Structures are given as structure tokens and as C-alpha cells.
Amino acid sequence: MKLGCAELIHALTQPTSMASLSPTQWDLLLRQARAAGLLARLAALAQQEKNIDQLPKQAWHILEGDLTFAQQQATAARYELRLLDRTLKKLDTPVLLLKGGAYVALNHAASAGRFMTDIDILITKAHLQDAESALTAAGWMTHSKDAYDERYYRAWMHELPPMRHMSRHTLLDVHHNLLPETARIRTHPEQVLASAHRLPGYQCLYVPDHLDLILHSATHLVYEGEWGHGLRDLSDLYLLFAPHVHEAGFWQRLLARAHELNLQDPLHYVLVQLQTLFGLSVPVAVARPSPGRGVPYLMTPVIRLGVLSFHASCRTWLTPVAEFVLYVRSHWLRMPPHLLIPHLLYKAWKRRVSEKKSQD
Amino acid sequence: MRTLHWRIPPDASLIWHCWPGEHEYVLYHGAANQTHQLAETAGMFLAFLASGESDPDHFQRMLRDEGVEQPEEVLVHILEALHQLDVIEPIDAA
Amino acid sequence: MRLSDIPAAALTERIAAGLGLQTGPFRFLVQSSEAGVARGLSQLYADFEVGPFDLHDFHVSIRRPAGLRRWIHPQVEFAMDGFSPFIPLPADHAFAQLEWGMNWCIAAHAHHYLMLHAAVLEKNGQAVILPGDPGAGKSTLTAALVLSGWRLLSDEITLIDRDDGQIVPLARPVSLKNASIDIIRSFSQAASIGETALDTHKGSVAHLRPMPDSVLRMDEKAQPRHIVFPRWKSQALLTRHPQDKASAFIHLASHAFNYNLLGPLAFRLTKNTLDTCTCQRIWYSQLDDALAFFSELVA
Numbered sequence: 001m002k003l004g005c006a007e008l009i010h011a012l013t014q015p016t017s018m019a020s021l022s023p024t025q026w027d028l029l030l031r032q033a034r035a036a037g038l039l040a041r042l043a044a045l046a047q048q049e050k051n052i053d054q055l056p057k058q059a060w061h062i063l064e065g066d067l068t069f070a071q072q073q074a075t076a077a078r079y080e081l082r083l084l085d086r087t088l089k090k091l092d093t094p095v096l097l098l099k100g101g102a103y104v105a106l107n108h109a110a111s112a113g114r115f116m117t118d119i120d121i122l123i124t125k126a127h128l129q130d131a132e133s134a135l136t137a138a139g140w141m142t143h144s145k146d147a148y149d150e151r152y153y154r155a156w157m158h159e160l161p162p163m164r165h166m167s168r169h170t171l172l173d174v175h176h177n178l179l180p181e182t183a184r185i186r187t188h189p190e191q192v193l194a195s196a197h198r199l200p201g202y203q204c205l206y207v208p209d210h211l212d213l214i215l216h217s218a219t220h221l222v223y224e225g226e227w228g229h230g231l232r233d234l235s236d237l238y239l240l241f242a243p244h245v246h247e248a249g250f251w252q253r254l255l256a257r258a259h260e261l262n263l264q265d266p267l268h269y270v271l272v273q274l275q276t277l278f279g280l281s282v283p284v285a286v287a288r289p290s291p292g293r294g295v296p297y298l299m300t301p302v303i304r305l306g307v308l309s310f311h312a313s314c315r316t317w318l319t320p321v322a323e324f325v326l327y328v329r330s331h332w333l334r335m336p337p338h339l340l341i342p343h344l345l346y347k348a349w350k351r352r353v354s355e356k357k358s359q360d
Numbered sequence: 361m362r363t364l365h366w367r368i369p370p371d372a373s374l375i376w377h378c379w380p381g382e383h384e385y386v387l388y389h390g391a392a393n394q395t396h397q398l399a400e401t402a403g404m405f406l407a408f409l410a411s412g413e414s415d416p417d418h419f420q421r422m423l424r425d426e427g428v429e430q431p432e433e434v435l436v437h438i439l440e441a442l443h444q445l446d447v448i449e450p451i452d453a454a
Numbered sequence: 455m456r457l458s459d460i461p462a463a464a465l466t467e468r469i470a471a472g473l474g475l476q477t478g479p480f481r482f483l484v485q486s487s488e489a490g491v492a493r494g495l496s497q498l499y500a501d502f503e504v505g506p507f508d509l510h511d512f513h514v515s516i517r518r519p520a521g522l523r524r525w526i527h528p529q530v531e532f533a534m535d536g537f538s539p540f541i542p543l544p545a546d547h548a549f550a551q552l553e554w555g556m557n558w559c560i561a562a563h564a565h566h567y568l569m570l571h572a573a574v575l576e577k578n579g580q581a582v583i584l585p586g587d588p589g590a591g592k593s594t595l596t597a598a599l600v601l602s603g604w605r606l607l608s609d610e611i612t613l614i615d616r617d618d619g620q621i622v623p624l625a626r627p628v629s630l631k632n633a634s635i636d637i638i639r640s641f642s643q644a645a646s647i648g649e650t651a652l653d654t655h656k657g658s659v660a661h662l663r664p665m666p667d668s669v670l671r672m673d674e675k676a677q678p679r680h681i682v683f684p685r686w687k688s689q690a691l692l693t694r695h696p697q698d699k700a701s702a703f704i705h706l707a708s709h710a711f712n713y714n715l716l717g718p719l720a721f722r723l724t725k726n727t728l729d730t731c732t733c734q735r736i737w738y739s740q741l742d743d744a745l746a747f748f749s750e751l752v753a
Contacts, residue, residue, distance in 0.1 A: 065566045068565055072715055075393055312536050
């Protein structure tokens with residue numbers, strides 16, 4: 001099956017290839033990249049290759065526009081990190097930055113051209129109350145859509161609802177675990193905290209070890225319910241892997257760490273996608289599922305359909321089926337059964353109500 | 361009691377401008393990506409700090425010499441407003 | 455090739471298949487089977503260059519959403535590459551919906567430019583920016599200026615090129631609302647106004663065809679020289695009032711479409727624009743007084 005976005009993925013892995021695209025190819029590529037949230041990433045990659053002069057001016061204007069936007073968001077995120085450091089240092093406990101926040105703080109390649117919509121931090125459960133108080137005093141408010149949402153987060157997921165700053169309107173997610181407590185896979189945040197590195201220049205902000213950054217990103221992708229950004233998340237992962245693929249002992253360390261954190265399944269799924277879609281060179285031993293885990297092999301094509309669901313040119317008739325499966329699965333993985341069905345029914349009902357409202 | 365000294369935070373990335381014949385400044389706070397309109401005296405205080413000065417008492421004397429009325433009050437307002445905007449910080453800030 | 459070069463029947467077919475349209479620096483691919491869209495484009499975009507083009511900035515469509523509403527109280531929906539930012543509207547408003555949609559495409563995405571919410575026109579090599587406050591009568595003023603020999607750069611979105619601070623024209627039809635539709639119709643015989651969409655969320659809406667000269671010169675950038683904040687005041691004689699640049703700066707920044715997105719670049723572009731412009735407010739009630747004022751401004 002020909003990949004509808006072959007040029008896009010090729011541009012992500014071999015940015016110099018953008019110089020040889022025809023205007024017609026650019027017409028499709030730019031639309032796909034916009035839908036995937038990857039325009040800024042392509043722009044950053046083109047800038048790194050220093051071959052902007054070889055791109056059509058019209059294309060570069062579109063790319064550069066989004067890159068400026070993403071860079072501004074990164075600046076805003078760095079400022080938020082400064083303020084969070086000030087607000088939370090009194091708790092005297094490590095505050096772990098996850099995903100985008102960590103990439104920006106580290107100035108990692110994965111932050112290049114990446115849009116940051118919210119900041120994710122992880123604190124031990126014991127400090128969650130105090131963290132909420134300190135954040136509230138600094139102008140953050142929990143931001144549930146309604147009472148149902150509030151209960152979903154606090155009582156069922158044992159999470160704080162997302163927080164929004166009163167005047168700056170930035171979004172903050174405070175976690176105490178990598179996955180909700182109710183999830184079917186038990187994860188151990190204290191192990192991630194134990195290997196974390198303190199950020200120089202900050203009092204209480206930490207970033208995960210590079211192996212944990214990869215594993216957390218993989219877990220987040222595989223547990224995702226909405227797949228509009230699946231390709232972008234894979235692109236982030238590709239950039240997380242890139243500096244290490246030829247490092248001696250890297251794959252063994254990664255596998256071992258995945259076992260320690262009980263995240264072998266997400267790692268496997270992600271490696272298969274990176275290998276087949278991005279051509280990442282993965283040692284065969286790693287790509288095979290671990291023995292005795294009973295990994296359902298259907299998930300690989302389903303996830304692939306999810307990753308490629310972002311634009312009409314890459315969707316097939318199977319895509320909506322895959323989207324439904326992934327949506328239900330993401331909730332199934334997060335929620336115990338007695339909560340799952342009522343929750344899905346409620347969400348479906350709410351969507352219909354709001355659709356009807358907009359039609360009238 | 362020692363007066364608090366002030367500075368512009370090293371990563372603030374401030375740009376400010378006042379047009380000839382006018383009395384208000386526009387200020388861009390790069391770190392926070394915010395833009396503000398400032399009274400003339402507040403703009404002058406930023407220029408004062410940017411030149412390497414840090415003692416607000418010295419600035420207050422300058423205000424008095426310029427004929428500004430109630431310079432102590434003016435200074436208090438300037439310090440409060442600029443600190444609130446996070447474009448100045450006390451020098452002992454860790 | 456200009457849109458007017460395409461025979462009517464062929465035009466309808468081409469729009470149904472997707473017509474390339476050049477407006478200022480942007481190439482749209484416009485697809486629709488709605489007769490109202492074909493009529494609107496045919497009248498108001500007659501002088502615009504059409505494709506086929508290889509590379510477009512925006513793929514847009516006006517279509518009827520699936521479902522029963524297709525035939526009973528039919529609605530149309532604007533989409534950019536399959537994404538619909540607005541709720542569907544009555545099919546009678548198809549062309550207005552297209553215009554709003556095209557504005558949205560530019561304002562939400564064209565970050566190569568600093569985009570101010572303002573009209574901008576040029577005469578004698580000097581561009582005059584008219585920020586768009588409610589009560590300004592901006593669209594009536596803009597239309598009157600267009601019909602009085604001023605080159606139209608834009609009626610709604612002022613594009614400032616990030617590379618050189620110059621104003622980049624769009625030269626698209628001028629949007630008119632409610633009373634201003636008849637005012638402009640009576641203002642000049644040369645006014646070519648499209649169909650009126652009644653009962654939209656903005657009231658009655660119609661569009662004035664830009665003069666051919668503005669369209670033909672859409673590649674020509676202009677130097678910003680004046681910023682004028684107009685205020686329509688019943689029975690007022692025209693009076694000029696000073697406007698300090700610091701306050702004007704804050705006004706432009708807070709009403710711009712993408713000031714916050716561009717970071718320090720936005721600050722520099724706005725400051726440079728104010729550096730090169732005179733800045734004032736006017737109160738007026740008579741269009742002729744205002745036109746005389748603007749003529750004098752660039753004499």
C-alpha cells in the first residue's frame with residue numbers, strides 16, 4: 001500500500017530531500033504537515049540544513065510563519081518554567097518536567113518546531129495537596145469543564161484536573177504517576193524520579209533521564225485516545241532516538257529500563273512504527289515482542305492507521321474503525337470496567353448534545 | 361535598614377521606546393512576551409537600571425532634581441508596578 | 455489569465471472542480487458548486503488572475519454538509535482542507551461565507567506578515583492605515599476612497615511584510631454592511647456591488663468590486679506613511695486630534711491578528727511602522743469632508 005505521506009515522512013527523516021520537491025508535491029506536503037502539526041518542525045529541520053534558498057519562497061513563507069509561532073510558544077514555556085520554579089521551590093521536593101516541557105528545558109532537538117500547548121509536571125502523590133495550594137496561591141485554577149469532569153479526574157483517575165493560569169491562560173497538568181492510578185499497567189514514578197537530573201539554574205525542576213524520556217513519550221503515544229498528533233509524536237520520538245541509535249549498549253539499557261518500568265509493550269509498538277514508517281534502524285532482537293507477553297499483533301496495523309489518520313490523503317475506509325478502537329482502548333487502559341461504559345456513554349451523549357446545539 | 365537595590369533580570373530581554381515629543385514608553389518584555397505602556401518616569405527608571413545603576417534613592421534624588429513632585433510616592437509606584445510586571449527584581453533575589 | 459477571460463459556463467465547471475485564484479501574495483484553490491459563489495466570483499473577482507497553479511497557500515471549499523439540511527433550509531459550510539472553523543450558514547450566504555472564510559485563512563495562518571486589523575489604501579506613494587474600531591465607519595470610508603481614486607490594499611487585514619516592513623496588498627472586495635451598502639451605491643455610478651446577504655450575524659452584507667487598477671497592481675508593496683483613527687460622529691464637522699504614538703502602538707498591538715505570535719519581531723515591526731507614520735484621529739460625519747482630508751494628507 002503506497003504511503004500517502006511518504007514525502008512528508010521522508011522530509012522528517014531526511015530534511016535535505018525537501019530541496020528536490022516539485023511545487024505540486026509541496027502543495028500536498030504543506031497541507032499534510034499543517035494537519036499533522038508539523039509545519040514548524042519541517043521549518044526547523046530546513047533551517048538546520050541551511051537549504052532554505054532551495055525551497056520555493058511561497059513554501060518557505062508558510063513554514064517560517066508557523067516556526068515563528070512555535071518558537072514564541074517555546075519562549076512562553078521557558079518563562080512558565082521560571083515561574084513554576086519560583087512557586088514550587090518551597091515544597092522542597094523534585095518537580096519533574098515531562099515531554100514538551102522537558103524538551104524545551106533541555107533545548108533538545110525534539111523541541112525544535114514543536115508546538116507547546118500545555119506543561120506537564122510530575123510530583124509525588126504525598127506533595128500533591130501542597131502543590132495544588134501553592135499553585136492556586138500563584139494564580140492557577142483547576143479547569144474542569146463541569147462537575148462530571150471534576151469527578152472524573154479527582155475521584156476516578158486520582159489526578160488533579162488540568163489547571164489554567166488566571167491571567168496568562170497557560171495550561172498545566174500536574175501528575176503523580178506516568179499513567180493514571182486506575183490504569184491496567186502499574187507504573188512506578190519513584191524510579192523515574194530517582195534517575196532524574198536537576199536542571200542547572202533552577203531550584204526544584206528536574207528532567208527525566210534520556211531513556212525515561214523515550215519510554216514516557218512512547219507510553220503517552222500508545223495510550224493516546226485522539227490520534228490527530230500521532231505522526232508528530234512519532235517524529236518527536238524519532239528525534240529522541242536519533243542521537244543514541246549507534247551508541248554502544250544503548251538498546252540493551254533501553255530494554256532493561258523498559259522492563260524495570262513495566263513499559264515493554266508501549267516500547268515495542270513504538271519501535272515497530274518507527275521502523276516501518278520512519279526507517280529507524282532497530283536491532284532485530286529489540287523489535288520482536290518479549291516472550292510470554294501475549295502482545296496482540298493486530299495493534300500494530302491499528303496504531304499505524306491511527307498515526308496516518310491526520311489527513312484525508314492518508315486515510316482509508318478502515319481509519320474510522322481504527323480510531324474507534326484506539327479511543328475505546330485508551331479509556332479501557334485508563335479506567336476500571338465499572339466506570340468505563342458509563343463514561344463512554346456520557347461522553348457520546350455530550351458530543352451529540354453539543355452537535356445538535358450548533359445545528360440549531 | 362539597607363535600601364533594597366534593583367536590577368533588570370538578566371534573561372528579561374527588554375526593549376523599550378519613547379517617541380520624540382511624547383511622554384510615555386512602550387515596553388516589550390521578551391521573556392514573558394508581553395507588551396506594556398509605561399509612564400515616563402517608569403521608562404526613565406528602566407534606563408537608569410540599564411546603565412548600571414541600582415540604587416533607588418539615587419533615582420529619587422534625580423526625580424527631585426528634575427522637579428518631579430512627590431518623588432517618594434512616584435518611586436514607590438514605579439517599583440511596585442515594574443516588580444509586578446516582573447521586569448525588575450531586587451538584587452538579593454536568589 | 456484573468457477570471458473574466460473564462461466564459462460563464464466554463465467558469466461554473468472550473469469552480470466546481472477547483473479554481474486557482476491569486477489574491478495578493480496568496481493563491482487560493484476555491485472549490486464550490488454553489489451558484490451564489492460562481493456569481494460572486496464572476497462579478498467581484500473579474501480582474502483577478504486565475505490558475506491553474508501548482509502550489510496553493512489555501513485549499514478552500516463551500517459545500518452543503520451531508521444530511522437532511524441539504525434540501526430543506528439548505529446550508530453551506532466553509533472548509534479549509536477539510537477543516538471547518540465555522541458553523542454552517544444558510545446557502546443564500548454562500549459568497550459571504552467564502553469571503554469570511556478567506557479572511558480567516560489569512561488571519562489565522564499567514565504569519566510571514568504582521569497582520570493588523572485595519573484598512574489600508576495608497577495614493578501618491580503613501581499608504582494610509584485605518585484601524586478598524588466599531589463606530590469608525592471604516593468600511594464606508596474605505597469604499598468611498600476606493601471609488602475616489604485611491605488604490606485599495608486591503609479593507610480588513612493590513613499585511614506588513616516581516617522582511618522589509620512594507621505593506622503587501624490583497625486588493626480583495628470591500629465588505630459593506632447594512633446602511634453603508636446603499637450609501638456607497640448612491641455615492642458613485644462606478645460602484646459595482648454584489649448580491650446582498652440578508653440576516654447574517656452582521657446584518658446585511660454585500661461586497662464592492664475593487665477597481666481594476668488596484669487588482670492589477672496587487673504585486674506592488676507600499677510604504678506606510680500615515681495612521682488615521684476615524685470616528686463617525688453625527689453632524690460633526692471634520693476635526694483633527696492628535697494621537698500619541700505610544701497609545702496608538704498599544705491599540706494596534708492589541709487589535710492585531712497575530713501580534714502575540716510573532717514575539718519581538720512584532721514589537722519591532724509595529725515600532726518601525728509608527729516611526730515612519732504620522733498619527734492622528736479625526737471626527738467626521740460627511741464623507742466628502744473625510745475624502746478631502748485624506749487627499750490633503752497625501753498631497
